[in-house]
Amino acid sequence: MIDYLYELLSQKTYTSVYFSPNNTKSFAFGRILSIDGTNVEIYLVSPNGDFDGILVKPIDDIFRVENDGQYSDKMTRLMMDYVHEPEKYVLECI
Numbered sequence: 365m366i367d368y369l370y371e372l373l374s375q376k377t378y379t380s381v382y383f384s385p386n387n388t389k390s391f392a393f394g395r396i397l398s399i400d401g402t403n404v405e406i407y408l409v410s411p412n413g414d415f416d417g418i419l420v421k422p423i424d425d426i427f428r429v430e431n432d433g434q435y436s437d438k439m440t441r442l443m444m445d446y447v448h449e450p451e452k453y454v455l456e457c458i
Contacts, residue, residue, distance in 0.1 A: 366423055369404055372396045372431070378439065379431035381406060383421065388428075392419055393439055399423070413442040 372379055373396040381404075382391045394408040397418070404423050408416035430436070 365426060366399070368429060369396055369399055369423065372429070373399060377431055378409065378436065379429055380433070380435060381426055382428040383425050385427050393435070394419070409439065409443065413439065413445065
């Protein structure tokens with residue numbers, strides 16, 4: 365999983381990230397900003413295509429990553445109207 369996350373990070377790919385196998389209707393959509401080996405930092409995009417904050421979660425909490433579905437296609441088209449170039453962030457765990 366971590367190798368795939370690093371690939372998404374380097375390609376700046378927007379993706380859906382699922383954290384619970386018991387609730388696959390709930391996920392975060394965004395772009396991987398950084399990885400520190402333990403945690404992943406995600407630039408979130410709302411269902412309207414707007415910036416929705418930064419999420420930091422343990423990599424071990426990630427259940428599934430999907431970036432080639434209908435939702436990703438729809439969001440990519442929606443985001444064409446917005447500039448989505450997140451600031452440079454550095455993930456530091458305390």
